[in-house]
Amino acid sequence: MQPKPVTGLNVLTSTLRILPDIGRILKGIYHLASAKADKYQSIGRMFETRAAQHPDQCFLRYEDTQYSYKQFNLWSNQICHYLASQGVKSGDVVALMMENRPETLACVLGITKLGAIVSMINTTQRDEVLLHSLTTVTPKMTIIGEECVAVYQDVADKINKTPEFKQFYMADGSTTPAPADFIDLDKALEDQPTHNPESSSQIQMKQTAYYIFTSGTTGLPKASILTHFRWIKAMGAFGLSAFRIRHNDVFYVCLPLYHNNALTVSWGSIVGAGATMVLARKFSASRFWDDCRRYDVTAFCYIGELCRYLLNQPEKSNDREHKVRVMGGNGLRPDIWMRFKQRFGVPQIMELYGASECNIAFVNSLNLDMTAGYCPMSFDIVKYDIEKDEAIRDAQGFLIPVEKGETGLLIAEVTERSPYEGYTNQKANQSKIMRDVFKDGDMYFNSGDLVQRQGYKHVAFVDRLGDTFRWKGENVATTEVEEVTNQFPQIDHSVVYGVQIPNSDGRAGMAAITLNTELNQFDVNSFSEHVKSKLPGYAVPLFLRIRQQQDITGTFKYKKGDLKKEGFNFETFNEPVFVLLPNQTQYQPLDKQTLSQLNLGAVQI
Template identity: 40%
Template sequence: MKMSTRIGRETAFIKGISRLFRRIRPIRPDGTDLVCDDWEEAVDRWPENVAVIGEDRQVTYRELDLMANRFGHWAKGRGLRKGDVIALMIPNRIEYLAAWIGFSKVGVVTALVNTNLTGQALAHCLKIVGARHLICDFETFEAGEEAKGRITDRTISLWVLGLRAEDETSERRGLDTPVKGASAVRPDRSQRAGMTNKDLALYIYTSGTTGLPKAARITHQRARLYMRAFAGATDANQTDRIYCVLPLYHSTGGLCGVGAALLNGGAVVLRRRFSASQFWTDVAEKGCTMFVYIGELCRYLLNSPPHPLERQHRLRFAFGNGLRPEVWPAFQERFAIPRIMEFYGSTEGNASLFNFDGKPGAIGRIPWYLKSRINVRLVRMDEAHAEPLRGADGLCREAAPGEIGEAIGRIGEGAKFEFGGYADRAASEKKVLEDVFKKGDRWFRTGDLMRMDRDGYFYFVDRMGDTFRWKGENVSTTEVAERLSGAPGVQEVIAYGVPVEGAEGKAGMVALRIDGKFDPAAFGEHADRELPPYARPAFVRLLRNAPDTTGTFKYRKVDLEREGWSEDVTDPLYVRSGDKYAKLTPAARRKLAEGALRL
């Protein structure tokens, strides 16, 4: 690396980390200034600035605060007290922010529920947090009504924004009129007397890619940490407009993106859902200067046809996580994005990384001179058992540069070290690793495998649950998907492992979205060139329909894994035998079941 480039990157990193530390320093576990106090401070500083631009209207900081006050007084009027839970299940809209901010002013906890959930999964989310009320809108209330009917051990009141009077029943009531009738005066701080940053502000659910969602406990300390950290890390100001199509029930959009704008006097431009065809029109017409992303969103845009406004915009900065190394340079160049800041973190975790200097592919960096201040370490792993390796003294060992290890974060006092866990205590305990580098210390297990180079840059390798063993080797589904994404005609790749009768471990399988006609020979040649023999998928499924994703654009693999290569699959299936892919015929299926077909 040239000396000038190295100095430039070092300078960018130091400036970024300094801004971040400066904004999070005031957060104390026993402090009585809560997340709503940070918000009210912003309102008092920029009352007439535009705060949120929705799809049908916009509101100033003062107007949003008045709305939040009404939600808070409405909750008090329903008899809710500190620590009680209201579940919020509405798409991105102005009222979303007003509701949870208002509830926090009176000590009420808000559970931010995924709007895509239905049935038993939704009922589970309501039960595990003990929700007493559920707020929906016209788009989600039917799912809410059905789910609450599954809960027999408590009564949950259903409130619907935008519900007409003639549609009200004893089971669902309109919320607009009661909230508008509530006081717009700020609830007095005495309403939250005795509360500290250790108290709960929110529940945010894990995305549930492999099972039922878990409810992460978000204290006021953690909510403030997310919002303040990104207010500093992005260096946003009151002239910035941040485009957010990520769901507000997820921490990346709902706290990181919102905090970057609203704690700096800027505006959030909200859209209910992501649209690749509408993205650049929105960004250009609304004068957006930043946007918050999930990596898959960037990939969708890159795979989309050219748009006349894709370079005619004011964007100067994009921040988010999951931007794949093979997508980053092409995305940045095609759409003329001057700066990209990738970060790593999880809703429930305490291990965070920032790539302030924009090195493509890296999820963050810890230079040697800041190692004691940044709460992430990599521990060497026993691959066979997916557990950290321990020495003769019973303690773990740090992974060396270039060596793959699991990322962990030390648990302790202070915002940077907090692990609030989940509503389910047993699930929380599974994430804690004890006696790591000394007896008695406790660390949060991220479940993410990473490697670090000698300059302190971290690179994501895989989720531990997203690896499988085949032919005596561990196969990374992330690596398989990345390598095969460049195969001829391939638009999307989902990689996973499936069992095969008589075989040890799991065989690789990929589900593909194809542009045009699938060429099995060309695909096989690409797989041979890019992957070692054990990692080449044994099965290929050609998806006729778009794959299911969570609200944060992560693929839901659980259904694909369950269906595998069974006869229930109606999509075209191919199997690799020898060095070629061929259609999975009934005869080949019989040989597989008998263990007679060599994969």
């Protein structure tokens, strides 16, 4: 099922349905309109306001523990005062490496109240990748959870430390003492003051609040800059205007706090409404709906892969027995959108689009099906040449917008209202900026994403530029192929990408698939017929790689970069590969002789 154009009737009927929530929507618009980069407002100040308004309201539930807004605010104040006494000041960077638990969020809040910057370290990183993340932003201090100490210590000696550098330890529900060279942060907080610090009201919205690292699917992670401005805009746009979170909502957060959807979208939505957060240590597909029932959850934030994991769980008679009224997030693919909605009975799916480094965002505030939603900011969708890997320019040297229903590159104008905050790496920043786009001197952010123009300022995500490939003179969108392969009943997950074949132009399609049955039960004949009947010839994958499980990042993204490098040479990864050779009607196991012929360019594809 493919996304459809948005019509005027869609917009009208959906607008009428949301009229009862107009007050909350207008409140969100007010926060958006009043957000100015130079204004003195901050995450910490927003939280202090909520704590004063609703001191006894439950802010956070974690397992069997809960904290009111007042309790959590006082705790974060202690962290703020203590770190200030240790020399942390506005603009300094503190690296934080802890799994999802209350201490993590309390540290984020305490550090940002100082005007300092939290570097959110991905807790799944190891060795050189971890060292890169710890050093790329030069932290003045680190706070390491007990659960992450061992992997941190593997690289700690290689960190460039200033004379003021300190390492703090946060116990994980145990009495294990802090390792040598660490300061026990819990103990240090015992005699700290609890009043709101003056610093939280001296922060301008344009100041950086934290760094979120890219997933690192195609290289070393880059640190994306997230300002107080972005967080407060997200609170208004997502939490109030789109999700329309209420004071009595219970919002489930199972994505890692180093992910933008958790720390910006979810947390901002919760604080904006004075609602309650239920924090899970990590995502569990088997426990997800049980948690929703246990805590009376009414809202949650997702990424697309999370939804697929839930859908792949065995069906239960109580799948629709929950109180969830809205789910918001990004990456819910068209092939599972309606199945998910019908099976679990969630009435509102607020899909959104907006990478950590992107200067605009789309949100499905009208609750339409299979759309990333609407954006009021200045953007366009332009023609793109996949083979040359560049946007197409006209005779005057300017880019060419696509028509409604067509697919192109999404670009967003960089303006005072939509500034580009980007990465800490200036070279990476320049590579994302396009100049002289529609007139001399204008400037646009290059999203690196292909989207479909649906009309009425709505778009549907199609593919990442680096994932779309060209074969037999045609562009192949991996998401469209994955939609078809995932429809086959014996397949749990599939990841599609392009691989190079010697003496062939372009890239041939390859699908890494995980089965929900044993390999000897896989009906290759039926699968061959399935893909050939559903896809044009050029889009049918030539290779299948059978995997026990897919490799994913800590933010649930598939590691396509590694798959592309390994190609179809099964001798390097020891997993079965099937190939659909010319004049064959079905996939056959790839053997050493055929592999050798392919590598020599002796097989005409």
